[in-house]
Amino acid sequence: MKIGVFDSGVGGLTVLKALRENFPEVDLFYIGDTARVPYGNRSPQTVIRYSIECATFLVEKGVDILVVACNTASSYALEALRVKFALPVIGVVEPGVREALKVTKGKVGVIGTLATVRSGTYQRLLRREGVEVFSKACPLFVPLVEEGIFKGNIVKAVAEMYLKDLKKQGIDTLILGCTHYPLLKDVIQEVMGEVNIVDSSLATAHQLEHLIIKEGEGETALYFTDESQNLYKLIKILLGNNLKPVILQEDICHGKS
Ligand code: DGL
Secondary structure (H helix, E strand, O other): OEEEEEEOOOOOHHHHHHHHHHOOOOEEEEEEOOOOOOOOOOOHHHHHHHHHHHHHHHHHOOOOEEEEOOHHHHHHOHHHHHHHOOOOEEOOHHHHHHHHHHHOOOEEEEEEOHHHHHHOHHHHHHHOOOOEEEEEEOOOHHHHHHOOOOOOHHHHHHHHHHHHHHHHHOOOEEEEEOOOHHHHHHHHHHHHOOOEEEEHHHHHHHHHHHHOOOOOOOOEEEEEOOOOOOHHHHHHHHHOOOOOOEEOOOOOOOOOO
């Protein structure tokens, strides 16, 4: 069984890691669109187009399930992907919301890219359940992670700047609404103090449980649309191995989207 996973860059590797740990028997194909990261400040139309291109690449690899390991793409492109491809398409937003609802006492914060926060997807799903929601876009977090900077004074200062209002609101749960953010979790937790931090990667893996056929031993193939400076270091940190990625030399979908 083959699962295709995509993100704008390395952030989706947090989801890939959870999938690998939970389903050792599936083949995992990952594409990180490092040539065009970040998606989080693009228009909805562009996010949809890039998402269809990444998904087309994975579908051509013969995947049985598509995991959209990007909150920005999950917020805007799920519908378009489900219409275009006849296979299960799983996003990261709903699993994150479900996880937050399990632990919250009623006040949830959501942090994500500008596009994710603007889409209002998290806010809508949470408010429907009677939860009070506060959100904040944190656009500097993604470049920090892509640069391999996960802690230290700069990350702390940026986190304090973005999170101070959420802290004042007295939220009890914070959803990391971007798959890059789990890499900054320690600093975010330190700044926020005693709040539940929800990372949807594990919840997303659990959502696939009933779709997986468990037989054999799976392999992992990593593709990126550009060789970013810290790619190898980040793969090592995130996946704990020296898996060699393939850097694609041409457009991912040859104009087929
Ligand atoms: N990791 C992605 C997300 O979950 C996208 C970050 C970006 O490209 O801006 O939204």
